[in-house]
Amino acid sequence: MNPFYFSQGSLPLLVSIPHAGTELTPGVEAGLSEAARGLPDTDWHIPLLYDFVRDLGASVLIGRYSRFVVDLNRPPDNQPLYSTATTGLFPETLFDGTPTFAPGKTPDATERQGYIDQIWQPYHQQIQQELARLKAQHGYALLFDAHSIASEIPRLFEGRLPDINVGTNDGASCTPAMSAAIEAVCAAQTDYSWVINGRFKGGYITRAYGQPQQQIEAVQLELAQRNYMDETSPYAWQQARAAQLQKVLKAMIHAMLAQAKPH
Numbered sequence: 033m034n035p036f037y038f039s040q041g042s043l044p045l046l047v048s049i050p051h052a053g054t055e056l057t058p059g060v061e062a063g064l065s066e067a068a069r070g071l072p073d074t075d076w077h078i079p080l081l082y083d084f085v086r087d088l089g090a091s092v093l094i095g096r097y098s099r100f101v102v103d104l105n106r107p108p109d110n111q112p113l114y115s116t117a118t119t120g121l122f123p124e125t126l127f128d129g130t131p132t133f134a135p136g137k138t139p140d141a142t143e144r145q146g147y148i149d150q151i152w153q154p155y156h157q158q159i160q161q162e163l164a165r166l167k168a169q170h171g172y173a174l175l176f177d178a179h180s181i182a183s184e185i186p187r188l189f190e191g192r193l194p195d196i197n198v199g200t201n202d203g204a205s206c207t208p209a210m211s212a213a214i215e216a217v218c219a220a221q222t223d224y225s226w227v228i229n230g231r232f233k234g235g236y237i238t239r240a241y242g243q244p245q246q247q248i249e250a251v252q253l254e255l256a257q258r259n260y261m262d263e264t265s266p267y268a269w270q271q272a273r274a275a276q277l278q279k280v281l282k283a284m285i286h287a288m289l290a291q292a293k294p295h
């Protein structure tokens with residue numbers, strides 16, 4: 033099975049969606065703990081929420097496998113992303129600290145190396161290939177890494193997460209002008225709370241590929257799930273809330289495209 037869905041557009045923009053996948057390998061499926069079986073840490077419905085970008089002309093890359101198989105937004109050497117609590121390349125626990133696997137059912141090292149080779153690597157090769165193509169065609173490329181997470185996860189962050197969490201690796205993954213353009217969109221609305229480089233500063237994808245000096249700018253957007261879906265199982269999509277949120281997402285993508293130029 034191809035480990036991702038990819039569709040190529042005409043704009044200098046690639047939207048990456050690494051955490052919406054729900055496919056499992058037989059080994060992982062057989063080993064998941066009771067609590068993990070409902071795939072609670074999935075970035076639910078993100079492809080649907082960003083469906084509009086395809087019509088705009090963006091390229092879209094969507095991982096098909098669950099992060100419980102291998103996390104596409106972690107470095108292949110599994111260095112921790114944050115000094116505070118976080119989950120790794122092969123999450124041993126759910127966000128809330130519950131074990132991901134039943135006792136003795138964790139996939140072994142050989143199996144996991146296969147997940148890196150057959151799932152992680154192809155996704156990243158596709159990002160690299162597409163960014164290179166966009167740069168060759170347009171002179172520059174934009175990478176938008178799209179995520180969502182439950183609003184309250186005491187183990188990972190205190191209290192209730194802001195609605196909109198923009199990550200630019202503390203300003204290193206895009207130009208100051210791009211950051212300002214995104215901030216202006218956030219500041220122009222009052223429906224949603226927002227923060228730039230708060231708890232979520234951008235994961236491996238944003239950090240690895242955002243190289244403004246190489247004409248590649250990357251931004252991660254971590255959305256609180258409450259604004260477009262139910263945060264409890266079965267995690268239903270909420271159309272009215274989603275339509276409202278999509279207005280801001282569209283404004284943000286348009287602002288980014290207007291700002292991005294070769295520099």
Ligand SMILES: [Zn+2]
Pocket residue numbers: 051075178179180
């Ligand atoms: Zn995510």
